[in-house]
Amino acid sequence: MKILVVSCSPWRNDNNIGNSYTNIFKGIDNLEIAYICCGNGIPDTDFVKKHLHISERNIIRNLFNPNHKCCYEVNGIHEEVLEPIGKNGAFDFMRKHRFQLFFLFRDIIWSFKNWICDDLKKFVDDFNPDIIFAQFLDRSYLNDMLFFLKDYTKKPLIVYAWDDVYTLKQFSISPLFWLNRFLQRKKLRNISNISSYMYVISELQQIEYSKIFKRNCKVIYKGFDFNKKPEYIPSNNPLKLVFSGNIGSGRWKTLAYIGDALHEINQQEPKGILYIYTATPISNRIKQKLYYPESVKLQGSVSAEEIAKLQLDADILVHVESFHLKDRLQVRLSFSTKLVDYFKSGRCILAIGSKNIASIEYLSKNHGAIVVNNKSEIKKRLEKIIYSQSLIKKYSNRSWECGKKNHQIEEIQKILQNDFNELLQQ
Structure with missing residues (x-):
């Protein structure tokens, strides 16, 4: 079974994205994963072997120089084509402080869609996924990628929501925040409509999103093998x-x-x-x-x-x-x-x-x-x-x-595996 996972961060052992995905996927029988990262950073994982990275910088460079690639396939963790994490100057400063202008600028860059290129298609064709799996996020460029992959591969899509990216129960005095919120809501509803399954991170989210999107959302937690409890012996003073x-x-x-x-x-x-x-x-x-x-x-x-x-x-x-x-x-x-x-x-x-x-x-x-x-x-x-x-x-x-x-990992992975098998049978 081949799963193409799509996200905005590199798959790393030391970040929440990579750590959580490795946790829920590792151990499922006959599973092969390829990863498309719509952002900067270097992967660091032994679990996933095939990575494709697309960054705003490379998209911009390609606009001025068609010979400069938008997409780079990464099969190791020392690829020179990738910018190291934390060394991206003003660009990352805006992202770190969540300036709304940055999000608007980033969406404009991705709207040129020069990232829909032969390298991307070849990566997808060579892997030939059975299922596409992605975060449910209020990121215009990520959702544009999902629309493309769904149309190009004709394969089922599963999305996983970790935060409230849809409702209007937020507080901000920024007009750009609310403009982006309203624009992304339409795309997110369309993403939900073309998804075979929607997973969520909490019971509260399950209740709200099942009602909003008129579908049965499933809660998927991170898990472990809880068979042997570590002993607690008080020894610290203080x-x-x-x-x-x-x-x-x-x-x-x-x-x-x-x-x-x-x-x-x-x-x-x-x-x-x-x-x-x-x-x-x-x-x-x-x-x-x-x-x-x-x-x-x-x-x-x-x-x-x-x-x-x-x-x-x-x-x-x-x-x-x-x-x-x-x-x-x-x-x-x-x-x-x-x-x-x-x-x-x-x-x-x-x-x-x-x-x-x-x-x-x-x-x-x-x-x-x-x-x-x-x-x-x-x-x-x-x-x-x-x-x-x-x-x-x-x-x-x-x-x-x-x-x-x-949070028994065996039970969590059983849900995933049953859903995957059902999609393959369909």
Whole structure:
């Protein structure tokens, strides 16, 4: 079975896209994957062997020089034709800060459609996919790629929604944001119409999107083999609280509330220290807000393998969402794949955020974490946890049981494989 996966980021072990896709696909019998990346970056994976990369820079260069290729096939991780991650100057600065003008500029570049070239067609023809699998995203250029691939191959399309990219339940004062939102909604509805299956990331999203798109959406989570629970033996003094992942979308503000609470708790002697591992660029403002030298340690980014070890060494794993309206609306239907890593480690989870956010609601419903819904309760709840070893052990067991109940990779892959086989039979 051949699956052509399409996305906007390189398939890498150290990013959420590649990590999650490897998780849900690896282990399915007789599966071969090729990957089209509509963006910059270098792949880093042993799981996928065939990659095709198309970037805005190469599209622009091709407009001025037809001999310069838009598309480059990548069969290794050291291809010179690809720009290294994080070294793209002003172009990436605009993308990093989500300037609406950048998104408009990017869509104009892709609208020339010179990327529909012989190299792209040859890559698709040589691979000859059975199914096309892609993110459901409010990215005009990605959806144009899907329209082309669907028409060119006549093969079934499956889309997977990770965030709320369609509804108007958002907050922005930018006219460009709302212009883009309305323009993308039409394309997304058309993408849904030509898709054989639509997967979503949370139960809240399943309810809303099934109603909006008038179809049966399926929830697909990240998963693991939950057969042997890691033993938890308290050994850290002070207690080690670990947060790993993206601190954008206002999450750093909630982490700062934790830092402030720990700072007060640690006045007499250190009782708990929060370690933050993140690849998110840290501005001076964020550094200042998180500056509690005795209570918060900003550690930067580490590999996925190292993160797994750090989580096992932790007493409490921290999940946070922002309390600010704009940030809450951005993530209200999202589910953090990091939580499944937390479940696998069998450690107590402390989750802080509003109750109407999908990840927080999930943890409350499944009793998978100690949940705090109000900023004013953070210090009180932290004190209760820090001074109760039995509570930490109780919720380390509950987090593991939550993963065992809802995230067994065998069950998740069985759903995927059955859907794939049904499409092939049709």
